[in-house]
Amino acid sequence: MSDSGVGLLVALLGLAVGSFLNVCIHRLPRGASVIAPGSRCPDCRQPIRWFDNVPVASYVVLRARCRACRAPISPAYPLVEVTTAALFLVQFQVLGLQPLLVARLLFTAAMIVLFVVDLRHHVLPNVVTLPGIAVGLTCSVGLEPGWFDAWLGAAGGGGLLLGIAKAYAAVRGREGLGLGDVKMLAMIGAFLGLPLACVTLAWASLLGAAIGIGMMRIAGVGWQHPLPLGSFLALAAVAASLAGEPFLDWYSVATGGLLHRFLG
Numbered sequence: 001m002s003d004s005g006v007g008l009l010v011a012l013l014g015l016a017v018g019s020f021l022n023v024c025i026h027r028l029p030r031g032a033s034v035i036a037p038g039s040r041c042p043d044c045r046q047p048i049r050w051f052d053n054v055p056v057a058s059y060v061v062l063r064a065r066c067r068a069c070r071a072p073i074s075p076a077y078p079l080v081e082v083t084t085a086a087l088f089l090v091q092f093q094v095l096g097l098q099p100l101l102v103a104r105l106l107f108t109a110a111m112i113v114l115f116v117v118d119l120r121h122h123v124l125p126n127v128v129t130l131p132g133i134a135v136g137l138t139c140s141v142g143l144e145p146g147w148f149d150a151w152l153g154a155a156g157g158g159g160l161l162l163g164i165a166k167a168y169a170a171v172r173g174r175e176g177l178g179l180g181d182v183k184m185l186a187m188i189g190a191f192l193g194l195p196l197a198c199v200t201l202a203w204a205s206l207l208g209a210a211i212g213i214g215m216m217r218i219a220g221v222g223w224q225h226p227l228p229l230g231s232f233l234a235l236a237a238v239a240a241s242l243a244g245e246p247f248l249d250w251y252s253v254a255t256g257g258l259l260h261r262f263l264g
């Protein structure tokens, strides 16, 4: 099969997985099963039939309304499906068809769920992060970054954020970071290894700081809403899985060059 043929299949897979991720995003924070019962309209509880449950297409055909009660359907549903398909396709473009792609698609799917759930509910469900750590460690036995670096990444990533959380709590006298963030960075380390977990934390912090400052400018001084670090970690982790390696190469050359200039 041609590359574009496989790419099309990967994108279609992304749409189908995205549809399942919507179920996870909706039910996991409520502690509900993601398997049963089947999809229902959140307004009228009417079961959604298969032909009204086709990713993106049904949303367009139904003009964003439930067939039974005409309640509006959130654009978040097709948005999650399209985003999943797009990110799956990008992962395929970067990696090609190889076993690591399977691990990276699982990782990407988990990051999408954590991104939306943390943004909406300010929680990072254990039911995603803890099995996520286990899956990451298992995948890394035969794949990048290798089992040793995966354990180092999980322990180092989680430990680093735990240390920051403890230090913050000691200095400020209140909790600033949750254990959910700690488990999430451990999961990222298990999939990507310690260097990319550090890149993820650095990028997430920069993004969080930029958005935090922007929000304070807009909402005025004294803006105290907690920013969802997990959502920033999710964005940064997907970026790091795609571009983290070349970034680290560039970074070491750039800083190595600077060091040379200072020392030489």
Ligand SMILES: [Zn+2]
Pocket: 041, 042, 043, 044, 045, 046, 066, 067, 068, 069, 070, 071
């Ligand atoms: Zn309805």
